[in-house]
Amino acid sequence: MLRKLAGLSGSIVLTVLGLLAVTFVIGRVVPIDPVLSVIGENAPPGAYERARADLGLDQPLHVQFGRFVKKAVTGDFGVSVLTARPVIDDLKRVFPATIELASLATLIGVLLGVPLGIVAAVRHQTWVDHLARILALIGHSVPVFWIGLMGLLVFYAELGWVGGPGRQSIAFLDIVPVRTGMILLDCLIDGDFESLADAFRHIVLPASVLGLFSLAYICRMTRSFMIEQLSKEYITAARIKGLSEWRVVMGHALRNIAVPLVTVIALSYGYLLEGSVLTETVFAWPGLGNYLTDSLLRSDMNGVLGGTIVIGAIFIGLNLLSDILYRLLDPRTR
């Protein structure tokens, strides 16, 4: 076990280095003068050379890469052109918004997806099963930004059921002090229920849109795990013993699929980070994804690379987590 973990962490280090190498290369091929981003358009020639040296751009490539890795590991991604602040500070600020959105979406996905997947497996080839299949297909066929846009059109502009883009209505902005950065939690801590209600009206649509994709994935996986379990001999034996179907499914089969299910949920969380890029853009949700596309459209490469590295690192972390969870929870590997 320990040796395996050591090997694992070795491969993690290599993967992270690779991630940094890829982002470094991307940063170098950008057809934008990074010096210009720092000094602006009308700077005198001397200032240009100085800024170039300050950025270390006069050094050979491998030295630049060494610098890049050293800085990235310490969380120094440079200063954002967009906000004139260190990228890492920006990332810290926008991160909770994404976590909040992705967590709520995952919650929706788990609370609806797992039961639906189970019922679909038990009631194989009934309408529930078809519903589960259709949902899975939607999750794989519908562009997230489009369904978000249509959601805004219907539920915000036409019906007025939910709040518009952003995390809060204008009137509620800056009322609740920032503690966790997660707006629902902050409102709760502050005991401000009007703000909470407003924040909820705003998060419900983007979380549902993202949750739909999480739901589709979790439901599909639950269903196929369950079908596999239900065809096993011990299930048949339990049924012969005369246990109720409920006991068979919830007591025996579910317990056995719990471990792979947890890893699936961890992975789906990772996919949500990816989905959040487009969702946040559509909903003007001030999170990591929005920050990334904002930086992208403004060619703020420090922001783009910082955001990419952080999302990549979280992705690696989640993969690792699901791996470890699997090892820890699965009785066979314990």
Next chain:
Amino acid sequence: MSGAASTLRDYLTTPTPRSRRHAALQRAWLAWRRLRNNPTAMAGLGIIVLIVLVAAFAPWIATHSPFEQNLNNRLAPPSAAHWLGTDEFGRDVYSRLVYGSRVALRIIGLVTVITGPIGLLIGAIAGYAGGWVDAALMRITDIFLAFPRLILALALTSALGPNIDNAILAIGITGWPPLARLARAETLTIRASDFIAAARVIGASATRIVVGHVMPLCMPSLIVRLTLDMAGVILIAAGLGFLGLGAQPPQPEWGAMIAAGRKFVFDQWWIAAIPGIAICVLSLGFNLFGDGLRDALDPKTHS
């Protein structure tokens, strides 16, 4: 083609294939028969064929030029003259939608041409060679898998410069790792089989074995994976287009059309809604067909 196999049907069903090609054709025939009995897969295939036909005959199906502007008739609602209305430049949305199928299929085709061979080659080499070659290749694969695909594609396109060729390249570069993984896994099973050992005994070179024996056997599962992947490719390409990093004006790319319609979504909703439906339909087609193909080519997973 002589003797008993006098008709095509007999040729395809005879229990004693006479050559490797014969056997492969028979397998394909069997898969096709299984596929034909799967209504959803056939629906998927129907969608794909339909869209391919639309793309091929776009000039006859479209009612207008997709580029022709009429600034006096902007943002018009659907009518007899413009079946799906007009966009912000007075261009016919229906015709742009029709021509958009060409852009979509071109992206899918080119991405597949990039990812398929790279994935197959890397996976087969890694699986067959083993040792440090395997370790090194799989490490590289893992690095690419460590990035969420869309985000790597975003960063790449923004670095290379936003246009459709770079978008295709970026989607391709981010698409091969899962295929390589798959090809490697297949190769590992194949490598262990008797006939490879036999081939090695009679002195076939590694290149010959990989190209002649291993790769063809990886193909079925690879094709399934590629087909399912095409749905994902459409979505990523549309996402890039939506962010302005994919196809550029005046190309009628569906994602970019949604982005353009976003400005008017609260007033002229159909401009953004319609291309989205097209994306859903095409990607649904590939998903349905891919699922059916998996069931047909790989009876093991038939549940």
Next chain:
Amino acid sequence: MKKVALALAAVLATTGVASAQTPRDTLVVGWKFDDILSLDPHESFEFAGSEFGAQVYDKLITFDPQNIGPIKPGVAESWSVSGDGKVITFKVRQGIKFHSGNPLTAEDVAYSVQRAVTMNKSPAFIITQFGLNKDNVKDKAKAVDASTFTIETDKAYATSFVLNCLSANVSSIVDSKLVKSNEKDGDWGNTWLKTNSAGSGAFKLTQWRANETLSYERNDAYWQGAPKLRRVVGRYMADANTRRLALEKGDIDVARDLQSDQVKALQSNANVNVRSIRKAYIWYLGLSTKHEHLKKPQVQQALKHLIDYDQVANTVLAGAYANQQTIIPQGFLGSIDDKPFKLDVAKAKQLLAEAGVPNGFSVTMDVTNTYPSPEIAQAIQATFAQAGVKLELIPGDFRATLTKYRARNHDIYVGRWGSDFLDPHSNADTFAKNVNNADDAPAKPLAWRNSWQSKEFSDMVEAAMIERDTEKRKQIYENLQRKFTQSSPFVVAFQNTELVAERKNVKGLAIGPISETTFFRMVEKN
């Protein structure tokens, strides 16, 4: 403070969010201020940054919010010009206090000019073009006593030109004591001032978060009278549709930079007023004369005949842009209203044939990816095609296209040029003057970027700059423009107008042609 806010929220919640109202003493403005890179007025050179400066800082020369156009005395009570025209002496108004409580003196004025010149950031050229540099600035710009400031230029410039430049954002007067106390490693307090303020203006900065909020609180002690509203809150709203909906729902009081298509929907709303304001931004195509075809005068002429100016201005850009074919924006000294070109495909084809390309040619155009560049570009693409000129659009963020433009690697660049100060020299200088066409030239005016050099035009710009007779100066500019439209590699096409929508109860928001002329201090709500 928090209690007030909470009570407010409760009231709002009970009245229902759909009919939300902004607080009575606060103006909430929805707009897109993503171009702010720094709040330091001696560094900031962007539209929103200059507008920030106009609220928070004072300048020697200012404008009347109710009649923007002619300059009027600001911190300088009065001034006089020496006989040789090189020295201007300003009498600094007494009794003005910075937000910190420090009194504003001639020392602060001198410090501010020295700071801007020595830091030499992007906008510094507006001052250094008068012959000031970091070695001589202490002698040329100095406080004679607490209430007298003098500035000495290297030539006798048109006085109106110098004064106009002193109304620019870079001429803002900062609180020298406060800035000095925040200095780090000889940076003139730049790091600190990037995100803070040290002014004496009508408003104090309360909060700036990039792409989120920019808010002010009134300066009760403002020397021109305290603003009527207590707070002005700028909310970053990237999407013009969102701004429009928020205005309709009453979430914001003012929606700025709207797009023509939204205005149509707003005009039927009884609670909303829509205004359109001419801005000093010129839309133009820069044709690189490095290109084998674009360098030919006939091709340049042909392209000028291949834009449907009125049609584009009235449809795709309805209300947001006006047909404008000369380089000095309407509202400036020396502007003329000539419109020599209109869409004429036959004429263009004939010109192309004369140039030896009867069937047209292919050419690329770099386009920034924000409204309305792609819209203009696509409309132009369609009319160019009618004469066989195949235009391939290369979009990018403005920094990326600008990098390319400044490296002279473009064929055609579609650009927006905002005047740096309210004087015709700003545009004439960059469009028409190019004294060093070498690849490593220190100055990169628009003429240089398109590799175009004309001694005749450069000389005219020079002559206008030092012409002290305002009437004669005006004539030089008029003459220059008439020639320029015919024989330059620039297709000037539109002048920007900003579309602003306000709730009916909002009055007194002053928005002028340049960023320095936007003022919140007269705004009232009833």
